[in-house]
Amino acid sequence: MKPERARIRQRNLIPIRIAGMYLLFSILWIQLSDHLLFARIQAPLLQQRIELWKGTAFVLITAALIFWLIRKAMVERSNRDQLYIEATRNIFGTTGEECFYRLAEEAARLTGVSHVFIGALEPDGVHARTLAAVARGQRQVNFRYPLPGSPSAQVVEDDFCIFPDHIQKLFPEDLALQQLGAEGYMGIHLKGSDGKPVGLMILLDDKPITDIDRKKAALHLFALRATSELIRLRTEEAIKISEKRLHNLIEGTLQGIIVHRNWKPLYFNNPAARIFGFRAPSEARDYSDNASYVDLIAPEDRERLRGFYEARLRGENPPESYRFKGLKRNGQEIWLESRHILIDWEGGPAVLTSLHDISAHKSLEDSLRLSEERFRTLFDTVTDGLFLHDIQGRIRTVNSRASRSLGYSREELQRLRIQDIELNPEGLDLPNIWEELAAGHVSTLSGVHQRKDGSSFPVEVGLSALRLDNERLFLASVRDISARRQTEEQLRKSEIRFRQLSQEFQTLLNGIPDSINLLSPELDVVWANRSSLRTHHKADDQLFGRRCHELWYGHSTPCFNCPALQCFTTGQTVETERKDAEGRIWAIRYFPVFDETAAVDNVIELATDVTETRRLKEKSLRNGQLAALGELAAGVAHEVNNPINGIINLSQLLVDELEDPELSDIAQRILGEGDRIAGIVRSLLSFARVEKQHKTSLDLEGCLNEALTLVEAQLENDGINLEVSLPEELPPVLGVHQQLQQVFLNLISNARYALNERHAGDSDDKRLNISAQHLPQDRVCLIFHDQGTGISPEILGRILEPFFTTKPMNSGTGLGLSISHGIVRDHGGELQINSQPGSYTEVQVILPAILPAILPAILPAIHPAIHPAKESDA
Numbered sequence: 001m002k003p004e005r006a007r008i009r010q011r012n013l014i015p016i017r018i019a020g021m022y023l024l025f026s027i028l029w030i031q032l033s034d035h036l037l038f039a040r041i042q043a044p045l046l047q048q049r050i051e052l053w054k055g056t057a058f059v060l061i062t063a064a065l066i067f068w069l070i071r072k073a074m075v076e077r078s079n080r081d082q083l084y085i086e087a088t089r090n091i092f093g094t095t096g097e098e099c100f101y102r103l104a105e106e107a108a109r110l111t112g113v114s115h116v117f118i119g120a121l122e123p124d125g126v127h128a129r130t131l132a133a134v135a136r137g138q139r140q141v142n143f144r145y146p147l148p149g150s151p152s153a154q155v156v157e158d159d160f161c162i163f164p165d166h167i168q169k170l171f172p173e174d175l176a177l178q179q180l181g182a183e184g185y186m187g188i189h190l191k192g193s194d195g196k197p198v199g200l201m202i203l204l205d206d207k208p209i210t211d212i213d214r215k216k217a218a219l220h221l222f223a224l225r226a227t228s229e230l231i232r233l234r235t236e237e238a239i240k241i242s243e244k245r246l247h248n249l250i251e252g253t254l255q256g257i258i259v260h261r262n263w264k265p266l267y268f269n270n271p272a273a274r275i276f277g278f279r280a281p282s283e284a285r286d287y288s289d290n291a292s293y294v295d296l297i298a299p300e301d302r303e304r305l306r307g308f309y310e311a312r313l314r315g316e317n318p319p320e321s322y323r324f325k326g327l328k329r330n331g332q333e334i335w336l337e338s339r340h341i342l343i344d345w346e347g348g349p350a351v352l353t354s355l356h357d358i359s360a361h362k363s364l365e366d367s368l369r370l371s372e373e374r375f376r377t378l379f380d381t382v383t384d385g386l387f388l389h390d391i392q393g394r395i396r397t398v399n400s401r402a403s404r405s406l407g408y409s410r411e412e413l414q415r416l417r418i419q420d421i422e423l424n425p426e427g428l429d430l431p432n433i434w435e436e437l438a439a440g441h442v443s444t445l446s447g448v449h450q451r452k453d454g455s456s457f458p459v460e461v462g463l464s465a466l467r468l469d470n471e472r473l474f475l476a477s478v479r480d481i482s483a484r485r486q487t488e489e490q491l492r493k494s495e496i497r498f499r500q501l502s503q504e505f506q507t508l509l510n511g512i513p514d515s516i517n518l519l520s521p522e523l524d525v526v527w528a529n530r531s532s533l534r535t536h537h538k539a540d541d542q543l544f545g546r547r548c549h550e551l552w553y554g555h556s557t558p559c560f561n562c563p564a565l566q567c568f569t570t571g572q573t574v575e576t577e578r579k580d581a582e583g584r585i586w587a588i589r590y591f592p593v594f595d596e597t598a599a600v601d602n603v604i605e606l607a608t609d610v611t612e613t614r615r616l617k618e619k620s621l622r623n624g625q626l627a628a629l630g631e632l633a634a635g636v637a638h639e640v641n642n643p644i645n646g647i648i649n650l651s652q653l654l655v656d657e658l659e660d661p662e663l664s665d666i667a668q669r670i671l672g673e674g675d676r677i678a679g680i681v682r683s684l685l686s687f688a689r690v691e692k693q694h695k696t697s698l699d700l701e702g703c704l705n706e707a708l709t710l711v712e713a714q715l716e717n718d719g720i721n722l723e724v725s726l727p728e729e730l731p732p733v734l735g736v737h738q739q740l741q742q743v744f745l746n747l748i749s750n751a752r753y754a755l756n757e758r759h760a761g762d763s764d765d766k767r768l769n770i771s772a773q774h775l776p777q778d779r780v781c782l783i784f785h786d787q788g789t790g791i792s793p794e795i796l797g798r799i800l801e802p803f804f805t806t807k808p809m810n811s812g813t814g815l816g817l818s819i820s821h822g823i824v825r826d827h828g829g830e831l832q833i834n835s836q837p838g839s840y841t842e843v844q845v846i847l848p849a850i851l852p853a854i855l856p857a858i859l860p861a862i863h864p865a866i867h868p869a870k871e872s873d874a
Helices: 002-012 014-038 043-093 095-113 151-158 175-180 211-254 270-275 279-288 299-311 359-381 398-405 430-438 481-507 529-535 550-555 563-570 610-657 663-689 700-717 737-758 816-826 855-861
Strands: 115-121 127-135 138-140 144-146 160-163 184-191 197-205 256-263 264-268 319-325 333-345 347-359 386-389 394-400 443-450 456-468 471-478 515-521 525-528 574-579 587-596 599-611 696-698 719-724 733-735 769-773 780-786 830-836 840-848
Touching: 095 115, 095 127, 095 197, 095 211, 127 197, 138 610, 151 160, 151 184, 151 197, 160 211, 184 211, 197 211, 256 270, 256 333, 264 279, 270 279, 270 347, 270 599, 270 719, 299 319, 299 333, 299 347, 333 359, 386 398, 398 443, 430 443, 430 456, 430 471, 515 529, 525 529, 529 599, 563 574, 563 587, 563 599, 610 663, 696 700, 696 737, 700 719, 700 737, 700 769, 700 780, 733 737, 733 840, 737 769, 737 816, 737 840
Parallel strands: 719 769
Antiparallel strands: 115 127, 115 197, 127 138, 127 144, 160 184, 184 197, 256 264, 256 347, 319 333, 333 347, 386 394, 386 471, 443 456, 456 471, 515 525, 515 599, 574 587, 587 599, 696 733, 769 780, 780 840, 830 840
């Protein structure tokens, strides 16, 4: 800006320089004329005449020059004023885009520049978009351009900037200046009502800018009109957005809203139309053309509501909230809760009424009232005396039986304490008794109660502790302990049930576990319940305004065949399923929300997490398959058992009668293989047999050998080197044979899978070691050590969770280790897993041992009637 100030200062000195030159010329002319003339003319009279003629000529020339300059300035000012008037007339009455183009055209015509641009700043602060662009008298298509590196950035910052020439050299980064062939630049920013820039107006010329003051004045004039039009447009846009949001809020609310004047409906929103059985607000308005709001009110409530309405118009204060019976279009009665306020609607007073359908809530209240009446009847008609008192003994209420038995009225008893009617109050340590009762202990007290007339009678009192509104209370039942307990239990359950119902009604929307979103036609989330916030891990300000496809999939564009768009298009409910990034499965339904024109204004998205349901279904199918497989295996084992026994018997006969050693050796081998098959069949039948789950003294080595019998052939076929090293005197344990065998089979199966994953063929490292130790504190530890793939640390912490598996689909259920852990825990033991990824996995089964010294003492107690294992843990 410094070079520009120097140019302006030099331009302001031009008139002073012209005046100085004119004065110097006059002095020189007079001196020169005196020298030339008076040097040759000696006559005094002639000299005087020449002097007079010279002075007169000088005055006339000076006057003519001054007159010409004044007339020229007046003509120029008149022409400029005429141009301003004509420009103002051309833009008068225009608005919007036409107004901006007219402003640009008149500014170009008035200032004589080649290009004029009027632009608005975008919210990012680094871009602007033209509202009107005129180049050499022709209107141009509006465009968006960046501010950094251009003279427009200085205009936004400094209010007004001018660069008369060499603008391309001053801003080489602005390629648009080169494309337009600009030489001179002048710009001013447009200020909003808050004093901040909202736009800018630019003059460009393909030659240096001259007559700066005039063009600057014109620029300020046109910028003022452009500013007012831009502010007006932005204000209108803000009003439209506000009206749209208000409309969406009113139509999206769950409460019905009706505006009426003299009971003539003027406005229905969607919920109000649905409350009265109309399909859309337009249908409600058609109905109201021949009826009134009174026709939607039950006859017995009409006069009461008329009184409220008239009192409101008179300026009185009738109840703002009330309940009444409404009538649906088909005549069905419904209970409504209403609030109303007096408003100004379209130039006249009207009443805005909000409606909420409380039919279900009213039914619940009736049930609660009936339950309370039944409770009071039960409380008063029970044959035993009942007392409700606090921890200090102050009596809160009693039943009729207690009042009659003591001879006091109910009001008199409520002014007494339990210690006043008990002859031995020293034993009533109520705080200690309350703590014991709260801990689950049952307390029955014996005492003597004294009547009002002084007589006494022995009583048995059963006490129970209550906590109502965070206050500790006792409920005492006199004489009949069993009846008191039954009554107290019924009352407690009734109270809890109806309290929960009341709380659920108050928190209905936010308490729904399903995710609920309200979508706009642009698929923006305009409302969501708390479950939706938790589902998408968002806060309120992070969720609202986001697109549904961004929340579910992270996509920037709607999904192919989008169900929400289908609901907007067809106006029908759409159901679908999808899987999110966390692997959860959602059943999603989309419900249309109609506006007064029966068009879909919003869509409600209801998402239900069905992941666990699918898993339970898959588990049920898998358990059915396993059960069928077990039955099939048991059946096959029974069928194989008979011919195997025949083979063994015939082989034994051949061994006994054959004298040929070679043939006898073959028969002996057949006999051995038959015995091995028979052992496998016996183990299979033992594992498949449904037994009573009773714990007995078990030999772990025998239980392990039976499990190995079932899988030894598989291990051998896979090339797995099995090593079993157990101590000779391993103490027995107390357990269920079949359950522990299942644990061993699960652990061997997991080890086999890991070894096959790491070693595809035969290998010396393809090894499974099974060993045992006698630990301190009378415990036995079986160790299953495989050199397989191992388990990573992040998975090791979840390996015992139900349904968690690292195996591919259809290769595991994720239940083996979870069930094994439950079985071992039920046997009083623990399951410990240590692993190194890519190296080994070691599983330790630690069980309490039965020492030989105490085995004879506990043998009589080990009986089939011993407590069974918990099925939930197994």
